[in-house]
Amino acid sequence: MSNSILKEVKFDDKGLVPAVLQDYKTDEILMLAYMDKEALIRTLRDKKCWYWSRSRHKYWLKGETSGNIQKVKSICLDCDGDALVIKIEQVGGSACHTGYRSCFYRTLEKGRLKIRGKRVFDPDKVYKNIK
Amino acid sequence: MSNSILKEVKFDDKGLVPAVLQDYKTDEILMLAYMDKEALIRTLRDKKCWYWSRSRHKYWLKGETSGNIQKVKSICLDCDGDALVIKIEQVGGSACHTGYRSCFYRTLEKGRLKIRGKRVFDPDKVYKNIK
DSSP: OOOHHHHHOOOOTTSOEEEEEEETTTOOEEEEEEEOHHHHHHHHHHSBOEEEETTTTEEEETTTTTSOOEEEEEEEEOTTSSOEEEEEEETTSOOSTTSBSSSOOEEEETTEEEEOSOBSSOHHHHTTTOO | OOOHHHHHOOOOTTSOEEEEEEETTTOOEEEEEEEOHHHHHHHHHHSBOEEEETTTTEEEETTTTTSOOEEEEEEEEOTTSSOEEEEEEETTSOOSTTSBSSSOOEEEETTEEEEOSOBSSOHHHHTTTOO
């Protein structure tokens, strides 16, 4: 694939780069996940976000199970070339497997983490067929 | 320090957690940097962002040299406990050592990275005393 970003991204010693996912309309930060070169190539090709799952050791098309895919609107690279910001349209309204809109649904308040926001879906129903 | 976030954060195998820095008013993403436990403790204590510099192997009070410190407004932790979003007031208006407001000043357009935005300061002047 001929794309200058593939040459500019500096993947870390595990071959990964962190990608920050941001809602393209509201600028809310929805999640942070990791791509290797192949996941970035697939993301550029499909205009849908692919990641490398560090826990499952496999490529992961976000929304593959839940239907909550992420349509890519823009991709930015940082000054050092080792982090991405991807603006997306979050299908289904929720990026988090817990059912919250954003993975960052816990905020520190007076020394304690408090849950903010409401669940968009019930994860027990969406992921019921996964062992 | 008694703070529940210190128990909840899962630092990686290098003892680090990525922190996404977001302007507390505009929600623009300004940079991504890494904290270890000590940097997070200092950040909570001072309400200014401290990082662990992976390249310089030292603690780094953002703005120590440039004066562009980052005043902490809120801290959110993600579902897995392995990423932070910190909303800040960026003193001086620029988070990036290159002089741009955001480190993410390059956007992919038609297969090429294009510079967006203007420089807020001239890095040669701000960092002129650093060898």
